Amino acid sequence: MPTLRRAGLAVLALLAPMGVLAACSSDDDSASSTTGASSTTTTAAAEELTILVTNDDGVGAQGIDVLVQALQAMPETKVVVAAPAENQSGTGGRTTPGGATATPTTMLSGEQATAVAGFPADSVVWALDGGIPETPQLVVSGINSGQNVGAFIQLSGTVGAARAAASRGIPALAVSAGVNDTAGFDEAAELAVAWIDEHRGALLDGSMATTPAPVANLNVPGCSAGEVRGVLEVPASADPPASLEKVDCGAPEPPTKPADDNAALAGGWAALSDIGVG
Numbered sequence: 001m002p003t004l005r006r007a008g009l010a011v012l013a014l015l016a017p018m019g020v021l022a023a024c025s026s027d028d029d030s031a032s033s034t035t036g037a038s039s040t041t042t043t044a045a046a047e048e049l050t051i052l053v054t055n056d057d058g059v060g061a062q063g064i065d066v067l068v069q070a071l072q073a074m075p076e077t078k079v080v081v082a083a084p085a086e087n088q089s090g091t092g093g094r095t096t097p098g099g100a101t102a103t104p105t106t107m108l109s110g111e112q113a114t115a116v117a118g119f120p121a122d123s124v125v126w127a128l129d130g131g132i133p134e135t136p137q138l139v140v141s142g143i144n145s146g147q148n149v150g151a152f153i154q155l156s157g158t159v160g161a162a163r164a165a166a167s168r169g170i171p172a173l174a175v176s177a178g179v180n181d182t183a184g185f186d187e188a189a190e191l192a193v194a195w196i197d198e199h200r201g202a203l204l205d206g207s208m209a210t211t212p213a214p215v216a217n218l219n220v221p222g223c224s225a226g227e228v229r230g231v232l233e234v235p236a237s238a239d240p241p242a243s244l245e246k247v248d249c250g251a252p253e254p255p256t257k258p259a260d261d262n263a264a265l266a267g268g269w270a271a272l273s274d275i276g277v278g
Helices: 002-011 062-072 120-131 150-155 157-166 182-204 261-266
Strands: 049-054 077-084 102-106 112-116 138-145 172-177 215-219 223-225 231-233 270-274
Touching: 049 062, 049 120, 049 182, 062 077, 062 138, 062 182, 077 120, 112 120, 120 157, 138 157, 138 182, 157 172, 157 215, 172 182, 182 215, 182 270, 215 261, 261 270
Parallel strands: 049 077, 049 138, 077 112, 138 172, 172 215, 231 270
Antiparallel strands: 102 112, 215 270
16 A cells, blocks of 8 residues: 555654664673684664553454554564453443453454453553553554544543553554454554554653653544545544545545544545544
């Protein structure tokens, strides 16, 4: 999908400039060799990025499985999954009083994960309160089956989980595509990877780990024809979308650029919005 890749990378600069970090190590140049062998130089090792993945459709959903496989293919990246045991769509940022229990499970593709008996935000709270062995530098929530734009953002468990992370100082990316849209899931996963690549340096050096941390909301339209036009950085609308049906992404572009996330989807663009913790 070359058109999408070029357009997506050109505009995915929502929160911070890039700068890939490397953790460097080398021997003391002044130390003499005891073997007489020539000195060697240790190549700088890339720092590993740890990502916690969750969703609101449940740990057994297709969208999260597509996302996890795409993230695991990224170099120097560790992916940990903690997601609701059951579908929890539309539960926003709700949490379970006293916390939620969790059990090991596997995803559709057989990947190891943790099923949390609670809401999407519970999954994040469980993980950050010691459920996983290390604090992630990023939480990615999705890929949701159904776009979370406009007024739907406040109801979204996908967004609720992302905001739970951000409220604790962990940057988050919420990702959504059309309902049961397999092609849309693949496109959303590609764009999520591009966003992470774009922000990897800032995630690793901690400059995005403010309190609250930023929340990016990425939504991909379903295309009845053509390909997604690219990614537009737009504000989130306060209104519900007029429709979330598939659109003709190959039709002539609208005469003016969309003003918000609802209009971007309707015009065949993926919408990227900075939504904060609400």
